[in-house]
Amino acid sequence: MLAVNSVISIRIFEIYYKNMEIRDLELVRKFYQELGAKVQNAKDYFGRPLTLTEKILFSHIAEFPKTQPVRGEDTLNFQPDRVAMQDATAQMAMLQFMTTNLKSSKVPATIHCDHLIRAHSGSTNDLLKSIDENAEVYEFLRTAAEKYQVGFWKPGSGIIHQVVLEQYAFPGGMMVGTDSHTPNAGGLGMLAIGVGGADAVDVMSGIPWGLLNPKIVGVHLKGKLSGWASPKDIILKVAGILTVQGGTGKIIEYFGEGAESLSCTGKATITNMGAELGATTSVFPYDQKMSAYLKLTEREEVARLADNNLANLSPDPEVLREPAKYYDRLVEIDLTTLEPAWVGPHTPDLYRTVSEMSAAVKAEDYPNDIRFALIGSCTNSSYEDISKAASVAKQALDAGLTAKIPLMVTPGSDQVFQTIKRDGMMEVLNQAGATVLANACGPCIGQWQREDIKPGEKNTIITSYNRNFKKRNDGNEETMAFIGSPELVTAMTFSGQLSFNPVTDEIKKADGSVFKFSVPVGQELPPKGFMLSKEGYIAPLVDSKIQVVIDPKSDRLAFLERFSAWDGNDYYDLVLLLKAKGKCTTDHISQAGPWLKYRGHLENIAKNTYLSAVNAFTNETGIGVNVLTGQGGSTFPEIGFQYRAAKQGWIVVADENYGEGSSREHAAMQPRFLGCKAVIAKSFARIAETNLKKQGVLPLTFASGKDYDLIPADARFDIIGLTELQPESKITLVVKKVDGSQVSCILNNTLTAEQVEWFKAGAALNYV
Numbered sequence: 001m002l003a004v005n006s007v008i009s010i011r012i013f014e015i016y017y018k019n020m021e022i023r024d025l026e027l028v029r030k031f032y033q034e035l036g037a038k039v040q041n042a043k044d045y046f047g048r049p050l051t052l053t054e055k056i057l058f059s060h061i062a063e064f065p066k067t068q069p070v071r072g073e074d075t076l077n078f079q080p081d082r083v084a085m086q087d088a089t090a091q092m093a094m095l096q097f098m099t100t101n102l103k104s105s106k107v108p109a110t111i112h113c114d115h116l117i118r119a120h121s122g123s124t125n126d127l128l129k130s131i132d133e134n135a136e137v138y139e140f141l142r143t144a145a146e147k148y149q150v151g152f153w154k155p156g157s158g159i160i161h162q163v164v165l166e167q168y169a170f171p172g173g174m175m176v177g178t179d180s181h182t183p184n185a186g187g188l189g190m191l192a193i194g195v196g197g198a199d200a201v202d203v204m205s206g207i208p209w210g211l212l213n214p215k216i217v218g219v220h221l222k223g224k225l226s227g228w229a230s231p232k233d234i235i236l237k238v239a240g241i242l243t244v245q246g247g248t249g250k251i252i253e254y255f256g257e258g259a260e261s262l263s264c265t266g267k268a269t270i271t272n273m274g275a276e277l278g279a280t281t282s283v284f285p286y287d288q289k290m291s292a293y294l295k296l297t298e299r300e301e302v303a304r305l306a307d308n309n310l311a312n313l314s315p316d317p318e319v320l321r322e323p324a325k326y327y328d329r330l331v332e333i334d335l336t337t338l339e340p341a342w343v344g345p346h347t348p349d350l351y352r353t354v355s356e357m358s359a360a361v362k363a364e365d366y367p368n369d370i371r372f373a374l375i376g377s378c379t380n381s382s383y384e385d386i387s388k389a390a391s392v393a394k395q396a397l398d399a400g401l402t403a404k405i406p407l408m409v410t411p412g413s414d415q416v417f418q419t420i421k422r423d424g425m426m427e428v429l430n431q432a433g434a435t436v437l438a439n440a441c442g443p444c445i446g447q448w449q450r451e452d453i454k455p456g457e458k459n460t461i462i463t464s465y466n467r468n469f470k471k472r473n474d475g476n477e478e479t480m481a482f483i484g485s486p487e488l489v490t491a492m493t494f495s496g497q498l499s500f501n502p503v504t505d506e507i508k509k510a511d512g513s514v515f516k517f518s519v520p521v522g523q524e525l526p527p528k529g530f531m532l533s534k535e536g537y538i539a540p541l542v543d544s545k546i547q548v549v550i551d552p553k554s555d556r557l558a559f560l561e562r563f564s565a566w567d568g569n570d571y572y573d574l575v576l577l578l579k580a581k582g583k584c585t586t587d588h589i590s591q592a593g594p595w596l597k598y599r600g601h602l603e604n605i606a607k608n609t610y611l612s613a614v615n616a617f618t619n620e621t622g623i624g625v626n627v628l629t630g631q632g633g634s635t636f637p638e639i640g641f642q643y644r645a646a647k648q649g650w651i652v653v654a655d656e657n658y659g660e661g662s663s664r665e666h667a668a669m670q671p672r673f674l675g676c677k678a679v680i681a682k683s684f685a686r687i688a689e690t691n692l693k694k695q696g697v698l699p700l701t702f703a704s705g706k707d708y709d710l711i712p713a714d715a716r717f718d719i720i721g722l723t724e725l726q727p728e729s730k731i732t733l734v735v736k737k738v739d740g741s742q743v744s745c746i747l748n749n750t751l752t753a754e755q756v757e758w759f760k761a762g763a764a765l766n767y768v
């Protein structure tokens with residue numbers, strides 16, 4: 001790995017190690033110096049005890065509003081401490097930042113090259129190939145990082161959230177990241193929020209950043225985990241309870257003796273997957289486990305400062321005594337009774353314990369033969385995770401079993417990889433036939449070049465990742481992905497059957513005897529310490545004279561042109577591009593996988609717009625009718641380009657939780673580019689809704705969800721009320737049917753006064 005990275009350094013990067021200080025310790029020291037006074041100030045302002053979430057939020061508020069803000073209603077302005085961006089979203093974020101003409105980022109920021117790396121034959125080859133394939137993009141990101149004083153982590157250094165946890169996160173801090181799993185840093189007590197690139201640009205520009213004052217869900221973890229149950233099972237359970245929409249507009253705050261018993265990285269698994277519930281973020285109070293992790297990752301000083309601030313980094317005692325009084329919703333989970341579980345297929349809230357799986361396989365006709373097992377990703381690739389996975393693999397190997405299905409491992413960072421290699425875990429996993437992929441997202445983001453199935457073949461895979469939407473990992477609609485803990489996934493490789501319950505079932509050996517797993521054993525932290533690694537880091541340079549160059553002929557990168565301002569009129573005679581049936585996640589709107597290539601080129605990536613969305617009229621995926629010409633059978637993006645050429649504005653109608661999943665603002669910019677005026681849905685996921693507003697598309701909700709059924713394919717639509725648009729003003733959708741009749745639907749808007757100005761200006765960036 002190190003050798004490969006050295007080759008890479010020589011091949012494409014000039015190295016600027018001007019200063020190896022990567023942690024902005026000055027900023028962190030100042031933060032803790034001021035924290036006590038800020039928390040006290042917030043307590044005085046509210047005149048009551050505070051939850052941890054409130055302590056962090058209101059010690060980062062730009063200005064206290066005159067009247068106390070209402071949770072779930074008022075938008076507040078914050079000043080986060082830092083920004084992190086991953087390569088796939090950083091391109092658009094940096095392209096937008098460049099239009100501000102600022103000289104440098106006003107807060108510490110980093111770019112992490114993790115999403116564009118393929119997963120095929122193993123880390124060394126995959127990394128070298130990916131560096132060649134993406135050289136242009138990496139060079140753009142590296143030079144942009146240098147010019148604007150942003151830290152840069154090269155391909156192979158690790159997955160953004162793992163690197164942030166290892167290097168940057170600090171208890172009580174607040175950050176934004178252009179990736180929906182940014183909340184991973186909540187495992188270290190940080191309020192870390194996933195956003196679109198345009199929001200990151202606000203923070204980097206030093207502009208107060210707006211966020212809906214969240215509701216706060218308290219999750220009381222009682223007792224301690226035992227047996228096979230792991231932190232993953234806690235978040236799968238929470239997902240089953242709250243569902244994929246249950247976190248929208250909310251921050252999930254964990255507490256209780258169960259919370260304290262979990263390792264720091266186990267906590268991060270839980271906060272990471274809060275993204276699957278649409279939560280704004282999730283957070284744990286500071287405790288000894290976090291302190292231990294900080295110390296072992298070379299941050300003794302941060303641990304000491306946090307230790308001295310324990311009360312400021314925890315909810316007030318009154319809150320813990322009467323949680324129902326302070327949280328908007330309270331969930332209690334008794335960890336002692338928790339069982340290991342699976343979620344899936346196709347959605348992270350379809351929850352079943354391992355003991356229920358065998359019946360589900362029969363009832364739902366899931367293919368029982370598992371084809372692939374994948375562990376790792378930003379969610380579950382800690383030392384503890386891999387040590388447990390290796391422990392089950394070792395039990396089986398020692399008993400003479402061999403793995404029945406292929407296993408792939410994506411370590412979260414070079415630091416984790418080097419440490420698990422030194423401690424012999426990689427060797428065990430290799431003996432179980434594992435392929436080690438690069439320290440990157442790989443199959444989790446659809447970079448998997450899978451060769452064992454034909455397109456459309458129904459099959460089962462199991463992963464320890466966080467997302468399992470259709471087509472997510474391998475682009476195949478018929479792949480059913482089930483998500484569980486890394487140790488569970490690893491144990492299953494020795495049975496190969498989805499119905500297998502490693503807690504109770506036995507595996508027959510060749511000699512006729514039977515083998516049964518015993519409980520996995522892991523270590524929270526490496527007894528010999530981490531193999532500390534900053535491999536692949538390039539520090540920001542002060543006063544760089546570098547030019548950021550984009551080849552005008554490039555098909556992967558293009559400078560952005562500003563979107564045009566609103567013309568001041570209501571919208572008349574719009575057409576419907578798509579009425580989406582069922583889930584319309586960001587993966588349905590703008591697929592990842594092969595399309596990740598075009599994340600820096602708006603026009604080219606627009607060619608995938610709504611390719612995975614299901615047409616409510618025909619049940620076909622990605623295909624609709626151009627209502628201007630009457631021609632059917634074209635893809636949504638083809639029709640979108642035709643409407644754009646004809647200057648025909650259009651709308652999209654969707655069901656619940658439109659834009660669930662990723663933070664990718666391409667899912668808003670592409671429709672905007674093709675002429676989308678409004679997305680009208682029953683409800684929205686938070687980041688997607690903000691992204692639409694930022695880019696000048698109206699996200700509107702049906703006042704009556706049933707009106708979704710009234711929308712025909714071929715009508716013309718007027719959107720009335722825009723000339724008087726203001727927060728909460730009602731908007732009318734007039735549906736003009738081909739038979740000459742009309743119906744009207746009332747629509748709600750959630751724009752703040754400032755967001756109305758973004759709309760008028762054509763996009764937030766134009767307004768800024």
Ligand code: MIC
Nearest residue numbers: 088179180181445662663664
């Ligand atoms: C994801 O997990 O879906 C991603 C890929 O990390 C995305 C970011 C992206 O689409 O670039 C996310 O979650 O925000």
Ligand code: SF4
Nearest residue numbers: 181377378441444445
């Ligand atoms: Fe990468 Fe997957 Fe984590 Fe997203 S969820 S950051 S794609 S590893």
